[in-house]
Amino acid sequence: MTAINRAQFLRRAAALGLITTAGITTTAAAASPRLALRGVAYDTGGGPAEEDSRARWRNSTMRGEIHAIRRRLHANWVSVYGSDVRRLIDTATAALEEGLVVSIQPRSFDEPQEAELEKLRKVAVEAERLRRRHDREVILVVGCEFMLFTPGIVPGATFFERVEYLTKGEYDMAELQRKFRAFVARMVDVARSNFDGRITYGAASDLEQVDWSIFDIVGLDYYSYHANRADHTKELARFRRWGKPILILEFGCCTFTGAAELGGMGWDIVDYSGDVPVIPPKYVRNEQEQADHLANMLGVFTDEGFLGASPYTFISPDAPHRPHDRPHDEDMAAFSLCKVLRMQDGDPASPYHWLPKKSFHAVSAFYRHQGS
Template sequence: MSESRMDRAQFLRRAAALGLLAGVGGTAAAGALPPLAAAAEGSETQAGSRGAGEAGGRRRHPRLAFKGVAYDVGTGFLGDDSRARWNHELMRGEIRAVRHRLHANWVSIYGSNVERLVETAEVALRQGLAVSVQPRAFDEPQADALEKLRQVAVAVEGLRRRYDKEVILAVGCEFMLFTPGIVPGADFFERVEYLTKGEFDMKELQRKFRTFTAQMVKVARRNFQGRITYGAAHDLENVDWSLFDIVGLDYYSYHEDPAGHTKELAPFKKWGKPIMILEFGCCTFTGAPELGGMGWDIVDFSGDVPVIPPQYTRDEQAQADHLANMLEVFTDEGFLGASMYTFISSDAPHRPNDRPHDEDIAAFSLCKVRRKDSDDPASPYRWEPKKSFHSVARYYATH
């Protein structure tokens, strides 16, 4: 196993110890303002979609104004890039598929490279998609994170002024875990270890978290005139949503009864602001929905190559059904939008004739990737839609 692969495995296992890092495995959030125009003509905002009656006393059905998917432009950690192969034409083709094959009207763009974030956002806007843009990094010093956000905010403000589709700025993601200076520790590993010991003052950690978040909001407001949000770990971070226009959540919970979701999500409605689910989903095996954001942890990294243990059966239908069910939940809750994690995971190739090493089984993506050289993350690849892709496309086309 290469050193970078060993580091990645260590990263995931340390993260698993917390049970909080939903979404990391694919690489790797109240004074309400008036709702903005819907992302697509005829869509309803959260505020106007619940409990309103139509002519004749019939109840109007809620709809998601923003029907989206998360899209990684390359998230760096431990010296790696989750999109080792990247070029403009490849990205354009994938964004075109988001618009015309998935029938989405919003793409939630995240990653570490400012140029890629802005380039992808402009391509999406030209395709007629609304966009949210989120700079994301691991162990980036706070001063560097503030400067990167400033650069992104300035660039996407230019896009917001130039195009007539919605442009939203997400100031970041799960700061308590990824950003130094909040939780003690020189790097991510040390912060995780500190938290797993359980001997800390959560009130003090939350104070530091809110101080840094307020600084990021200040930079965003100074350089961007559109709506802002944040990708919050819904079960960890106590966000002051009065600073934001939209409540943004990374949500991977599983409940057999939708009432469980209603109960868990109710506190976020008390802010009186639109809610967007920036991430949700599951991996591609039987039982993955129950594991939620921890589905990637089934991979055995102890040998020379990653192995999918034999008790896990590839099951595209389980993923497809779960995504459709969750879209129903978020629609019924009257949320502004939802984007599943994630469109593509090019670092988890599909090996159809080699089940023990079919890394796509433990991927959250709507597409399976077939590389020319499955052992080289920078090699050319083609992607094929999974059943979940078709399930989401049908939902988006008919709702």
């Protein structure tokens, strides 16, 4: 067994840090000149070790951002994820009221399996109520990347302990996959028992061997980089054998020169060894590279005939933009389409306002053209 290097697993950590629209029927084999679902990922908060990626949470702020996703980004779908059940449902409700298709994904970090199952049950019950109440599709995403985030599959009490275990290469992958599939099956049972809509899962496509026969949609977190589009086609071909719609729940890159090639590892440019995070001088802010990469990948997914795609992510309040302080411009290492400026720079719970990056405008133009 070849050892899997640390970068392969941390690539998935960057995703923290993964259908059909009403009246549209699409199959994985059906070629289409446009994406049926044109979305964006939206973080409602959460993280490991009691951390909250959205330390400041106001429903009024969230509603303003959801409105911008619909009216300014020209999306017709929002992929809502996070750890707090109430925030998830409030955000999904706001999105449905805006006329958006919604996918809802509870995320758990190092929580016991029984706690994850109970959280999914609560979300599934609420999602079914929303599905019956609104004339838009609601999709339930049972979770993401369980082999890394969920105890009891890979040895280790925390995410990083599990990564460390896997990097050593001394494991029985067949046994790990057996445990993974058993837990996925339990999550699917909970989802099916409480939710009558379509379900999927945010898979770490380079690690987890998902039995997609028990899902309605193949859901992927896809951060691969290829200079040649044909190499994307080659890498993604294996997911077509299930004969199901393919939905890209996450993709993207950060905001500096070279970020596209680093893909999901872009966040790792930050030096956390001192009192405050620092961006080393060799990295140069580059909004155009992020914009070009997102537009290119949306073109790839369209050409592949996929059901939809959602860039990761709309906004990252925990990575503020500091336009006049390049070494501390944490937004360079953010995947977000918007840059956040806090009123009180050192306080993560401070009020903020956001400005669109070039990537926002690129995605907006792509969606506006496809929706016309």
